[in-house]
Amino acid sequence: MLQNLNDIGSLTLLARYDFLDLCLLGETGTGKTHTARLIHDMSPRADKPFVAVNCAELTPSIIEAELFGYEKGAFTGAASTKEGKFEAAASGTLFLDEIGELTVNLQAKLLKVVEEKNVTRVGGNRSRKVDVRIIYATHRDPTVFREDIRYRVTAHAVYLKPLRERVEEIVPLAKEFLANFNSKSGKTVTAKDDVLRLLETAPWKGNIRELRSFVEKVCLDALFSADASREHPARIRLTREIVEERLNKKALNIGGSPSSPLGPWPQFTPGERMVEYLERIETDLLQSALVSNNYNQTRAAKDLGISRSGLIKKLKRLAH
Numbered sequence: 001m002l003q004n005l006n007d008i009g010s011l012t013l014l015a016r017y018d019f020l021d022l023c024l025l026g027e028t029g030t031g032k033t034h035t036a037r038l039i040h041d042m043s044p045r046a047d048k049p050f051v052a053v054n055c056a057e058l059t060p061s062i063i064e065a066e067l068f069g070y071e072k073g074a075f076t077g078a079a080s081t082k083e084g085k086f087e088a089a090a091s092g093t094l095f096l097d098e099i100g101e102l103t104v105n106l107q108a109k110l111l112k113v114v115e116e117k118n119v120t121r122v123g124g125n126r127s128r129k130v131d132v133r134i135i136y137a138t139h140r141d142p143t144v145f146r147e148d149i150r151y152r153v154t155a156h157a158v159y160l161k162p163l164r165e166r167v168e169e170i171v172p173l174a175k176e177f178l179a180n181f182n183s184k185s186g187k188t189v190t191a192k193d194d195v196l197r198l199l200e201t202a203p204w205k206g207n208i209r210e211l212r213s214f215v216e217k218v219c220l221d222a223l224f225s226a227d228a229s230r231e232h233p234a235r236i237r238l239t240r241e242i243v244e245e246r247l248n249k250k251a252l253n254i255g256g257s258p259s260s261p262l263g264p265w266p267q268f269t270p271g272e273r274m275v276e277y278l279e280r281i282e283t284d285l286l287q288s289a290l291v292s293n294n295y296n297q298t299r300a301a302k303d304l305g306i307s308r309s310g311l312i313k314k315l316k317r318l319a320h
Contacts, residue, residue: 011038011039011042012042014039014156014158015038015039015040015041015042015043016042016043016044018043018044018045018133019133020133020156021114021133021134021135021136021153021155021156022039022134022135022136022156022157022158023099023135023136023137023138023142023153023154023155023156023157023158024036024135024136024137024138024157024158024160025137025138025139025142025154025157025158025159025160026137026139026159026160026161026162027139027160027162027207028139028206028207028209029163029206029207029208029209029210030139030160030161030162030163030207030208031160031207031208032097032137032139032160033052033095033097033137034208035158035160036052036093036095036097036135036137037050037052037095039093039135040092040093040095040133040135043093043133045091045092045093045133048089048090048091048092048093049088049089049090049091049092049093050089050092050093050095051085051088051089051092051093051094051095052095052097053066053067053085053094053095053096053097054097054098055096055097055098055099055101055102056097056098056101060103060106063102063106064106064109064122065078065082065084065122066084066085067084067085067086067110067113067119068084068086068109068113068119068120068121068122069081069082069083069084069086069087069119069121069122069124070082070084070121070122070123070124071121071122071123071124072123073123074121074122074123074124075122075123078123081121083121084119084121086113086119086130086132087119087128087130089130089132090130090131090132091131091132092132092133093132093133093134093135094132094133094134094135095134095135095137096134096135096136096137097137098137098138098139099136099137099138099145099153100138100139100140100142100144100145104146107145107146107149108146108148108149110149111146111148111149111152114134114152114153115152117129117130117131117132118130136153142154142157162204162207163204163207163208163211164203164204164205167200170196170199170200170204170211171193171196171197171199171200173208173211173212174191174196174199174211174215175196177211177212177215177216178190178191178215178219178238181215181216181219184295185219185223185295187219187223187236188234188235188236189219189222189223189235189236189237189238190235190236190237190238191237191238191243194240195238195239195240195243196243198240198243198244198247199211199214199243199247201247202214202247202250213291214246214250216291217246217287217288217291218238218242218243218246219238220287220290220291221242221245221246221287222236222237222238222239222242223236224283224287225242282314285304286300286304286311286314286315289301289303289304297311297312
């Protein structure tokens with residue numbers, strides 16, 4: 001098993017040997033999807049399809065049809081023939097994320113397909129040959145697999161270290177997420193290296209995904225702070241104070257989970273008017289919902305239980 005994927009030579013070698021199916025193991029948020037895409041892009045199959053399937057998002061009743069395709073009339077609702085993900089990824093790479101969520105019965109069907117590289121659509125009787133490289137990924141212990149498929153799937157396994165064991169990557173990743181935030185928001189938030197190095201002190205149990213969410217939250221903190229002060233500078237500085245405040249909330253476990261739309265409750269300041277305190281709570285809720293939903297206002301509004309127009313009105317009101 002390759003233990004350190006930072007070894008670019010080993011990664012390049014794995015990518016080049018595109019006849020080998022791979023299994024990416026690692027905690028949630030360690031970058032398995034990104035790594036799978038990188039391997040594909042560095043392989044001889046780079047100009048062919050990269051098809052990703054999150055097995056955890058598909059119910060057992062439809063995943064077989066999604067993977068292998070189906071014929072017209074195979075089941076209620078099958079109004080036409082549809083190719084599955086294996087066929088869609090022909091000559092390219094099929095990325096099966098969260099493979100550990102598959103049922104035992106489906107694991108058995110999958111084993112036959114990956115060994116023979118032949119698929120038969122649901123409701124059909126003709127086998128179709130597929131030339132596809134498969135990259136599996138799971139955050140679970142490989143023992144969740146049937147013994148026969150475990151030996152097949154994990155034959156060439158790659159372990160992605162958690163972010164707490166890759167501290168040297170935290171600042172470069174934070175800079176990347178900062179640039180992504182600026183690109184999406186149309187703003188320019190900047191941060192000094194010594195401020196970003198504060199991030200190296202946190203455990204990041206949610207790994208890269210949690211770090212990305214955190215960076216987006218502190219960037220929004222900086223924007224809200226600038227708006228509250230009626231300042232509109234061209235470049236907004238992410239200060240040490242903003243980062244430390246968020247890190248302290250995180251350490252006290254009052255910031256909610258990385259994927260939670262609910263942010264931490266601000267501390268009440270003696271003498272503060274109730275309307276001002278409630279406004280700060282509302283600001284935090286709106287901010288956290290936007291970050292959790294990648295700034296999709298429709299989904300953020302749904303999480304908050306309000307309409308999209310209502311969310312927009314609240315954002316405009318709080319910005320003034």
